[in-house]
Amino acid sequence: MKELLTTNDAGKALATIINPSAFPGNVSYAYWASTPNLNNVTNSWYLDYTRGDSYLQNTNVYHGRCVASPAPFETPSFTDNGDGTIKDQTTGLTWQKCSLGQNNDATCSGASNSVVWGSALTYCNSLSLGTKTWRLPNRNELVGLFHFASLTAPMIDQSMFPNTTSNFYWTSTTYADNTLNAWYVNFNSPAAPFNLYDGINKGTSLFVRCVAN
Template sequence: MRIRIKKKFGKVLIPAIFMALLRLWGIGTGNLLFAEPGQGAGPIEPRHGGTEARRHKEPTEPIKLKKLSALTAYPIVKFNGVAAEVASSSDTEIQAKVPVGAATGPISVETSDGNLKLGAGDFQVVTHPSAPFNNGAREKGKALSVPANSSMAFSPKSGKPGDVVTITGDFPTKSSMLKLPDTGQTTCYDNSVFIPCPSTGGDFYGQDANYTINPPSYTDNGDGTVTDNVTTLVWQQKDDAIGRTWDEAGTYCGALSLGGYDDWRLPSINELESIVDSRARIPSINAAYFPNANSSFYWSSTTVANFTSLAWYVYFYYGYINFNLESDSDYVLCVRGGN
C-alpha cells in the first residue's frame, strides 16, 4: 500500500488514507475521556450544525506513570474512577492527564484486558519541583496534593495484579457545558449533487443545512476583543499576522494583555473550529468581527493523541482542520474564558 503525502502552501497535508490508518492502528481511540484544551487530545469530533452541546474541559497537565514492565493491552488510567486521556504509552512509561471532574480520590492504572491493575500507592514520585516527596522517594499511604495545571510523575515500586493502594490528590473539579454555534451550512446534497433541502421525512433529510441551532452571534466589545454570544468565549479580534511555532504560540497568548485581561490562552481545536463560518470563504470566518483574519493556518492548543510533536490547526481558507509538526510556523488567535 502506498501512502502519498502532498505538499501545499508550505504545509504537509495528510491524506484521508493516512487518517484512516491512524484509526486502524488504534491511535486516539479507546474507552478514554479526552481532555480538550492544552495538553493533547484524542479524536476530534466534527461539528454538525451545533446540534449538541459538548462538555468543555479545563486545561490539564500530564501525570507520568512509569511501569515496571510492559502491559499486555492498552493502559487505562483513572483518577477517582474517571478515565483520563493517555497521551502516550511505552514499555516503561505512561503519560496521562488529570481529567476535569475527577475531584479528590484514588489514581489507578489498569489494562483494557484486565490483566494488570496498579493503585497509586504502587508509584513513586520521580519528578516535580513542588512534590511533597523527594525525587526517588518510596512512599505508601501518604496524601499527595496535585493542584490543577500541574504535572506529577510516578513510577511503580511494588504490587501485583489485583493490588489497589490509593494516594489522594486534589484534582480540577470545574466542568461546564459548551454550546457550539451553527456551522452556517445552507446547501444540501444527495449522493452526488446539490439538491433543494429536503422536508421532514424526505430522502436525505437531517443533514447539516436542515438545522439552524445556536445561530452564530458576536459582540464587538470595542476594546480589541469579540465575544461569541453562543459559547461565551472572548476572542482576540485581530491577530498580529506573525507566524509562530506551537510553543511560541502558547507563550504569546499567555503573555497577551488585551481588553483589560491577561488570562489569554491558545484555544483548543474545538474552540477554534467553533468560529469557522461555512457561509464564508477565503477566509472562512465572519470578517465583520475578525477583519484581518488570514486565509491560512491557525494553531490550536490541542496536540495529536500519541504524537505529541504534532498539533491540530484550522485552515481558514476553507475552514477545515488538520495537524502539523509543532515546529512549523502558523498564525495565532488567542481566547479567554470558557473554563
C-alpha cells in the same frame, strides 16, 4: 456540522477519534452533517472518524447519526467590545479580534505573523488586552470560529474578525497520535479535498488568535 464535530474526541488516536463508551459500535469512517458547502452546492460536509473531516459530493453513501434539541448552533452571535476583543454570546468565550502581528485597530491593519507552536502558547499566555487572562484556544474552541456560510476566504465572520489570514491557525491541542504535532484549524476557502483541521509538526510556523474565558 458544528453539532457533529462535538462527537470528535481530540484526545483519541486517529483510528478511534470518538468516545467508544458514549458511542459504541461507531463505524470508523464518514458520517454526514446537514450543512451544505455553499461554495459548491453538489457538496456537503461530513465528519470522517478515521482522521478528521472534509466534504465530498453529496451523492456518496455515508453513515448518519441523528441529534435532538436544543436548537442548532451553526452560527455564533458575536459582539464587538470596542477594545480589540470579540465576545461570543453563544459560548461565552472572548476572542482576540486581530491576529498576532496585526495592529489592534478597527480593521486589524498590518500583516499577521506566523510562529511555531511553543511561541504561540507563550504569546497568548502573555497577551495584555483588556482585563482578560488569555490562552491559545483548544481545537474545539477554534473550530467554532469557522464560518460554514462564508462564500469567500477566509472562512470566518469577516465583519467581526477583519483581515484574517486565509491559512492555518494553531490550537493548543496536541495530536494524540504524535505528540510532536498539534492540531490546526484551516480558514482557507474549502476546495475538495479539504480538511477543516489536522495535525502538523509543532515546529511549523502558523498563525495565531487568542481566546479568554
